[in-house]
Amino acid sequence: AQKITQTQPGMFVQEKEAVTLDCTYDTSDPSYGLFWYKQPSSGEMIFLIYQGSYDQQNATEGRYSLNFQKARKSANLVISASQLGDSAMYFCAMTTGTASKLTFGTGTRLQVTL
């Protein structure tokens, strides 16, 4: 069985600063995918970034990058140049093999301040 751990219930960051949200995972399957989703206060789930277990390079999508450290089983999300609109709940999740069953962490609430 797979498990996702997010140890930061809440984080604060100043506008225009970078922030790292931590995520560690556990699985015995060599093939897996790691995902980050954003949930604003309006409630919808927004896909941000994906990293496959066999990908050699860290994934990047605009201001989002995934710091993938396979040996440490970590998949931290880095948001550069934070904006007020980045204030939201952020979930790390994973799938294993070819399944499409997401296992989620408990989330990190990010608050961006002026």
Next chain:
Amino acid sequence: NAGVTQTPKFQVLKTGQSMTLQCAQDMNHEYMSWYRQDPGMGLRLIHYSVGAGITDQGEVPNGYNVSRSTTEDFPLRLLSAAPSQTSVYFCASSYIGGQPQHFGDGTRLSIL
């Protein structure tokens, strides 16, 4: 391009009532799933489907039924609602397994 559409957005039920949460996607995705989100917890998988006519249980399936008669639709049925089923329910879909899932906007369900 509607994506994943969930109805209703809000619903209040009495204990023991039954109802169906609707989910439809127009992206020709094979994979569809239902999750519930409770305070302080991440989303948990209820049921999922890898294609029309094929469904399977997730982490928390008790009290829920699903069917997948078409590629587009994946309804979730509450057989006899209980207060413990008060939650926000999300439907999601993806083209193939292991790929990013697209989520609907959620259904907020309260059971009194």
